[in-house]
Amino acid sequence: MRRPRNRTSPAGRALPLAVVVLLSPACGGGRPAGTTEQSQDSAGPPATLVTDGERAGEEVFRRENCGRCHTLFDRPRPSGKSGLPSGPAVDLLDSRVGPDLGLEGHRRSDDWHYAHLYSPGVLVAGSRMPPSRHLFRPVSGRPVPTPEGRDLVAYLQALGRSHRDIWAEWRRREPDVPAPPPVDGLLKRRGSELYVRHCLACHGEGGDGRGELAGFFTFPPRDFVAGRYRFKSTPAGRPPEDADLFRTITLGAGTGAAMPAFYWLAAEDRWALVLAVKEFSPSLRGTGLRAEPAGSRVEEGSGAAPDRADDTSVREGRRAWESLGCASCHGSTGAGMTPREAHTSWRDGAGEETPRSGDLTHACALRGGASPRAIERALLFGVGDFMPSYAEGLPDAPTRRALVSFVLSLDGTRPADRSGP
Numbered sequence: 001m002r003r004p005r006n007r008t009s010p011a012g013r014a015l016p017l018a019v020v021v022l023l024s025p026a027c028g029g030g031r032p033a034g035t036t037e038q039s040q041d042s043a044g045p046p047a048t049l050v051t052d053g054e055r056a057g058e059e060v061f062r063r064e065n066c067g068r069c070h071t072l073f074d075r076p077r078p079s080g081k082s083g084l085p086s087g088p089a090v091d092l093l094d095s096r097v098g099p100d101l102g103l104e105g106h107r108r109s110d111d112w113h114y115a116h117l118y119s120p121g122v123l124v125a126g127s128r129m130p131p132s133r134h135l136f137r138p139v140s141g142r143p144v145p146t147p148e149g150r151d152l153v154a155y156l157q158a159l160g161r162s163h164r165d166i167w168a169e170w171r172r173r174e175p176d177v178p179a180p181p182p183v184d185g186l187l188k189r190r191g192s193e194l195y196v197r198h199c200l201a202c203h204g205e206g207g208d209g210r211g212e213l214a215g216f217f218t219f220p221p222r223d224f225v226a227g228r229y230r231f232k233s234t235p236a237g238r239p240p241e242d243a244d245l246f247r248t249i250t251l252g253a254g255t256g257a258a259m260p261a262f263y264w265l266a267a268e269d270r271w272a273l274v275l276a277v278k279e280f281s282p283s284l285r286g287t288g289l290r291a292e293p294a295g296s297r298v299e300e301g302s303g304a305a306p307d308r309a310d311d312t313s314v315r316e317g318r319r320a321w322e323s324l325g326c327a328s329c330h331g332s333t334g335a336g337m338t339p340r341e342a343h344t345s346w347r348d349g350a351g352e353e354t355p356r357s358g359d360l361t362h363a364c365a366l367r368g369g370a371s372p373r374a375i376e377r378a379l380l381f382g383v384g385d386f387m388p389s390y391a392e393g394l395p396d397a398p399t400r401r402a403l404v405s406f407v408l409s410l411d412g413t414r415p416a417d418r419s420g421p
Helices: 010-026 052-063 090-094 110-118 147-158 166-171 185-198 242-251 267-278 297-302 311-324 372-381 397-409
Strands: 136-139 142-145
Touching: 052 147, 110 136, 110 142, 110 147, 142 147, 185 267, 242 267, 311 397, 372 397
Parallel strands: none
Antiparallel strands: 136 142
């Protein structure tokens, strides 16, 4: 007897296409220079499913026939440096065959996935995917994912993390910031084109953080006109260095907020985006591009900051953590708190409430990066309007490095052996 044809509803058929385009912005054809191919050893399962949501999400993945378009072959290399997936392949937007999803876990935030499932053609310019709005329901005038939608994303976030988390490893490394190219009309036009393609949906046509999908996200998109940046290497009240913007575009915000990483863009393209972002701000417009200042204080203080630390350094760092009262905002475990849990209110200069403090227990959740230098920048210069600079409270480099070591020790995904190089 002939096997009956799958008769899913139009809404149900939308999901396989949803996942095709959902993942296409960072997967696809040829890999850019500087990346390596992933291990194709698919003998083991694509994920170790721990939670009920992840297991239920696997069933949603199967029920929606996502496997008709996607393989789950890619795995991290067993050891050594593991390359990241390549950038978008434009031809995937016209193809039924989607990219391999084997390394999707922790690549982007839950919020990004939800927004893409709901409005793929808005978030990814040129997408032909119909919206998967059967995975959402309206709550107080905004779409909220159903349990099945949350389960599907939980399953995607588990993929490729059974033995190592390549995204956590990558975010623990300080990204390279090459010298910027000369600013000319061609670079300006390139930046404007890239902004429309990759940034407009969230940050808006006017760069004011009011893009069509802005209401989807727990942390609102940055208002480039106001120019108040959280992750920077300059004192409060001063604009960021261009290198700070370059790092943010390269790293994205991990799983801590919705902005994806654009590491796969050529360095010149990332600098073009820095230029485009600066043009929205009256205080930054027309200032060109500057190379990262040499010999900055954070570089001097962090040059010997280890990726791993001995127990003595961690104990000294814990004492600094306690004396500075860090747990009052980040919690005793460093997992972060909501304003209600912290018995306070966190509102920025525009009156927007910050939904929670940073989660320090996973490298992917540290929105400004998880390298020792990124952590020390946060300590020296603060983070936004709420985390102040602790430069005066940590006047010497050894104490700062000890506190950095303690913060690194809060990351439960790091190797247990902290004694190695």
